[in-house]
Amino acid sequence: MQTNILELEHLAKSFGKKRVLADINLTVIPGEIIGLIGPSGAGKSTVIKIALGMEVATNGTAKIFQKEMPNRQLLSDIGYMAQTDALYMSLTGYENLHFFGVMKGLKASKLASAIEYVAAVVNLTADLNRRVVEYSGGMMRRLSLAIALLGDPQLLILDEPTVGIDPALRQQIWAELGRIKMTGRSILITTHVMDEAELVDRVALLLDGTVMAFDTPQKLKQLYQVDSVEKVFLKAEGVETCES
C-alpha cells in the first residue's frame, strides 16, 4: 500500500457559527502534485492552515507523514509559501533565506549550499545581496518560493504561488515544480488559474466546504463532459457556461 504524505479525513471546521469546511477528504501520495481549486472563500486557505497545524479542525483528522497534526517537529520537513510574500523588507534576499533556513532547523554546515541551491532554482543568485525593498513583485515571489524550497522538504504547500508573476517566470516555476515531483516529493498547491490546474496530477475541487470532485484533470473533464478544468469548475459551481 502506498504511504500517504498528506491525509485529510472528514475534516470539518467552523469559526464560531460560521461553517467553513464541512467534510474534506484528501490524500497526497509521494511524487505527485495536487491542485486545490475553488472559488474565493471556499476554504482553501483553511485547509492549508489545518494541514500545517495553525488551526485545529473541529472534526476529523489531518495527518502528515502518517502523523497527526498539529505537530511542531514535522514542520521542518514541510515547505510553506503563503499568499502574501511574507518577507523581511529591510533585509537582503540572502538574510531572509538565512533566517528562515535557521528557523527550519537547517544545520549551519548545510545552510550556505542550501541557500545557493534554492537561489539558483528561482534565478535570484545575482540579486541575493540586495535588500528586498528594492525587489520587483516577481522577484519577491521567487524569493518567497525559494524560502519554501529550503531544506528539500518532502511536502511543499504552496498557496497561490504564481499570483502576479509574468508568464515566462510562471513557466519556469512550474518546470521546477515538475523537477521536484520527479525526485519523489509531493506538492499541494492552491490556485485559481485554471490552465495551471491542467498541469497537476490530480485536482481537488473545493466547493461549499466539501471536495466535490478529486481526480485527474482528464477524468474530471470526462466526468463533467467538458473540455477544460475551467468548465469543470464552472459546471460544478452551477454557473451556466456559454456553449460556443
Add this chain to the structure above:
Amino acid sequence: MRIIAIIERILKELFRDKRTLALMFIAPILVMLLMSVIFNTNSVTNVTVGTVGVSSKVTNEIKKIKHVHLKTYQTQEKAKHALTKQKIDAVIKQNGHNYHIMYANTDATKTAKVKLAFQNALTISNVKALKQALSKSTQANTQLKAQILALEQKVTQQKVKKQKAAQSPQSQKAAKISNTYVYGDHNTGYYDKILPILMSFFVFFFVFLISGMALLKERTSGTLNRLLATPVKRSVIIFGYMLSYGILAVIQTILIVLIVVWLLDIEVVGSMIAVVIMNLLLALVALAFGILLSTFANSEFQMMQFIPLVIVPQIFFSGLVPLDTMPTWIKALSYLIPLKYSGEAINGIILHGTSIFDLGFEITMLLLFLVILTSLNIWGLRRYRKV
C-alpha cells in the same frame, strides 16, 4: 540556535530603520531637554499689582518684594480696565482701614504670589508702625521715668540704664534664617521631582510603542505565519523579541539616565546602577505589554488607539500626583499600574537614596507583571499556531 537568529534579525531590521532608532534615542532626550528648559525658567513668577488709594507705607513695602511690580492707579475703574486688559494681575484697593484685592486669577501661582506679597508687605508695614509707636511710647516712658528717677537717687538710675542696654541690641538685631536642604539646593524645583518619573515614563512609552508595532508588522506582513510554519517554538519567538528589544532598552535606559543625571544636573542620592536596573525592569514590562496589546490591534492606527486608553492613565499613577489623598478605589486601581511601582522605586532611589535591596516589593511586583505578561504572550501566539 534559533533564538540568536531571531535576535540578530530583529536588531538588523531595527538598525536599518533610522527613523525608529531616532524615535527611541533622540526623541526622549529632546523632549526632556525641552521640558527642563521650560520648567526651570517658569519657576520664577513675575506679577504686576495695581493699587488704588493704598497708603505709601504699604506700597513701598510691596515694591521691595522681588518679582513684584507696582502700578498706581487714580480710580478703581482704570485699575479694573488694566486688569481686564491683562496688564496687571491684581488690584489692591484700600477702604479706610480695610483692603480689597481683586485677582485676575487666570494663573493660580500668580494669585498665590500676590496674596503672599501683599500679606508680607502689610505685616512689615504694620510691624514698622508698631515699632515706631513702641519707640515713641518707650521714649515717652523713659523720659517720664527719667524725670521720676531724677527725683530719686542715682542707684536706681543705673538700673534703668542696664535695662535699656539690654533692650536696645535685641530690637536692632533682625533674626537671620539660614537654609539647608536634605535633597538638592535652593534651585530644586518641581521639575526635579517629576524628572525621575518622566524618565521612566519615556522608557515605558517608547519601548511599548516600538515593540508593539514590530510584532504587529510581523503579523500583518505574514512573516509571523511563515515563522510559525517552521518548527520554531512559540516561546522562542517571544523570548527572541524580549531579548532583542531588551538589548535596545538597556542602551536607551542608560542613555536617558545619563542625560538626566549629567546634562540636566539632577542629584541622585542613591545608586545610579539601581536607577538603570529599575528602568530596565520597567522597559521589559513595557515590552511584554506592547507585544500583548499588539495582538488586539489589526493595524498601526489601532495600536495608536491604545495610547490614550492604556498609556496616558498610567501617568497619573506614576507618582506625579501624590496617591495617598486619593479615593480608595483609585488607590486600589493603582496596584495594577506598573509605572506606580517603578515610579515609587526610582523616586526613592533618586530623592531619598533608597537601596535597591530595600525595594523588594516593587521589584517583585514588576517581575510578576513581566512573568504574567510574557506567559500571556506565549499563550497568545496559539491564535496563530495551535502547537
